[in-house]
Amino acid sequence: MEKKKIAIVFGTRPEAIKMAPVILELQKHQEKFESCIIVTAQHREMLDQALAVFDIKPDYDLDIMRQNQTLSDITADVLKGIETIFIKEKPDMVLVHGDTTTSFAAALAAYYHQIPIGHVEAGLRTHDKNSPFPEEGNRQLIDTITDLFFVPTETTKQNLLKEGKDEKWIVVTGNTVIDAIHYTKDSQTKHSALDLMDSKPNQKWILLTSHRRENYGEPMANIFEAILEVVNEHPEVDLLLPVHLSPTVQEVARKILGSHKRIHLIDPLEVDVFHQVISKAYLVLTDSGGLQEEAPALDIPVLVLRDKTERPEGLKAGTLRVIGTDKNRVIEEVNELITNEERYNKMSKAINPYGDGLASGRILEEINYYFKGKNRGLS
Ligand code: UD1
């Protein structure tokens, strides 16, 4: 079989972290595959930070990020920018990840150019197009035009089967985020945030992240006000918040949480440092998607600051609780986990429903089969 050219397109921090293991695996198989790494730079600093940890150098960089960009800005810039590259490079397959607007626009460009699409982390669903917004819409739209579905779990496979997708092209691989954790686990990278946590080892450290567009405005203010009350009430608690670079998040975080001596607002962390921070935390409080997978894999309980989750595996395993953004509910739920040892211990028992760290190898194997005109139907 002649070498196949695989274009990998991504643009944000989480996509970079979850696609990095696939890229590293592709690069190990240069006898079969040629890689073409295209970043849209929907995120700039946060993308570059993730690329540096894995030492990945893109072949193309669309550099589209603007301050407070709209979803239409991202879609239009990616669609047009990618087209030129696809025409020049003529990839045999395009890989996209998850549910960002970069992924949706890149998949659409591939579809228009009739290039087969492989969707990594396919099949996640809440079935509510407004939650999370616009990610639920993006992933459903991507899966409508996907050729090869790489799903992280059996549940996500079932979601696609219920939508009538052909089982032949659905492969259960595990989530590549576990591959990424295997990559970062021996990191010795030092950071002042780690020193800070180590300097107060008896504190209960809460790690908070929040960035979702549907939480912009009142819900995010509620979350931050709730956590301020919790920290005020509990002298044994310190809070670490690596603040997302979105100006909307920056503004409200600094306004509500910017001046408390046990609340530490810091810049986004390199992912190898961030994984160490999760491991040292007592509890994770987040509206992030990726953290709902990473924290359970690192044995840390997660309270999810959303109304719905597309990751029911963590709920079933008992390591996640979906608590929404109502101020009183957030206070109640966090208080409960700080004070109720039995509930805390139940949630922090080691369960990782997201795979064995070998997802990238399975993805590559299946792409190989695809080009031989076969499918293995791994499950
Ligand atoms: C995007 C994704 C979301 C994903 C999140 C991960 C969409 C619609 N949203 O949301 O699914 O969960 O990334 O973090 O695809 N900014 C910087 N520097 C950076 C990154 C962001 O300054 O490195 C600022 C810019 O002003 C940018 C704004 O943040 O306009 C928002 O970024 P954007 O990618 O539009 O939205 P996110 O909330 O990051």
Ligand code: UDP
């Ligand atoms: N992350 C990071 N540094 C930080 C915060 C998060 O490297 O300061 C990583 C985290 O480990 C996870 C990913 O970023 O892999 C999650 O990204 P985010 O929450 O921005 O997006 P989502 O997962 O919600 O799409």
